[in-house]
Amino acid sequence: MSTAAVELTDVKFSWPAQRPTLDIPHWQVEQAGTMLLRGASGSGKSTLLSLLAGVNTPQQGKIELLGTDLARLSARNRDKFRADHIGYIFQQFNLLPYLSALDNVLLGVQFSKQRRQRLRDPAEKTANDYLTRLGLSQRQQHQPAAELSVGQQQRVAAARALIGAPELLIADEPTSALDADRRDRFINLLLELSNANGTTVIFVTHDASLAKQFQFCTELSDINRVTSSLAEADDA
Ligand SMILES: Nc1ncnc2c1ncn2[C@@H]1O[C@H](COP(=O)(O)OP(=O)(O)OP(=O)(O)O)[C@@H](O)[C@H]1O
Numbered sequence: 031m032s033t034a035a036v037e038l039t040d041v042k043f044s045w046p047a048q049r050p051t052l053d054i055p056h057w058q059v060e061q062a063g064t065m066l067l068r069g070a071s072g073s074g075k076s077t078l079l080s081l082l083a084g085v086n087t088p089q090q091g092k093i094e095l096l097g098t099d100l101a102r103l104s105a106r107n108r109d110k111f112r113a114d115h116i117g118y119i120f121q122q123f124n125l126l127p128y129l130s131a132l133d134n135v136l137l138g139v140q141f142s143k144q145r146r147q148r149l150r151d152p153a154e155k156t157a158n159d160y161l162t163r164l165g166l167s168q169r170q171q172h173q174p175a176a177e178l179s180v181g182q183q184q185r186v187a188a189a190r191a192l193i194g195a196p197e198l199l200i201a202d203e204p205t206s207a208l209d210a211d212r213r214d215r216f217i218n219l220l221l222e223l224s225n226a227n228g229t230t231v232i233f234v235t236h237d238a239s240l241a242k243q244f245q246f247c248t249e250l251s252d253i254n255r256v257t258s259s260l261a262e263a264d265d266a
Pocket of ligand 1: 046069070071073076078236
């Protein structure tokens with residue numbers, strides 16, 4: 031049996047002094063699959079991603095990424111595991127504003143020998159190829175990230191997450207700044223580049239209309255025993 035890209039078993043998480051946010055008996059994402067994780071605002075999507083990223087630790091249960099139990103790794107090895115195997119696109123992109131678009135993308139392989147070794151071409155050429163395919167001109171690629179539009183910054187964040195072919199790409203609502211047409215094109219490109227690398231994609235959104243572009247779709251409320259009153263109000 032092949033190892034799942036992500037497997038959660040009996041995971042429970044509460045923020046300090048709050049009622050539980052997540053209680054997930056089981057959830058699995060197959061390797062090389064593309065998964066849309068949908069949930070209403072406040073339902074716990076970003077919280078779940080913080081557990082997958084190892085930024086927060088569940089009070090109970092097990093999270094395995096590519097067969098590795100995150101809780102069994104030391105903080106240092108967890109950082110290394112993340113750098114080697116996971117690309118992230120955060121809501122705020124987390125680019126370094128004074129570095130060029132190109133240099134921001136190169137950061138994706140700077141901290142991982144494994145990801146550098148997976149490159150078929152020199153890192154600069156790969157970064158240039160990705161940014162060109164994502165629609166940034168040569169001039170824009172050399173501009174500081176702070177001088178780019180939100181949509182362009184988003185594409186830089188995507189290229190940084192994808193470079194060096196990580197096994198897993200986690201994207202937290204990265205398209206909310208785009209109109210529907212640009213958003214669909216961005217997602218198609220993201221999935222195309224991921225597919226070429228065999229990268230598993232988990233894409234988080236509140237927008238159910240994106241489901242058609244993905245192989246699988248999970249409603250957070252279907253796997254999470256906790257239902258937030260705010261999320262229920264949004265769903266209504
Ligand atoms: N850093 C934090 N500290 C305390 N509580 C938090 C923190 N982050 C999120 N929460 C709480 O956890 C619950 C779920 O929030 P979360 O951000 O995970 O939802 P979400 O589905 O990602 O929402 P959105 O779609 O609006 O980003 C909310 O009640 C929120 O107040």
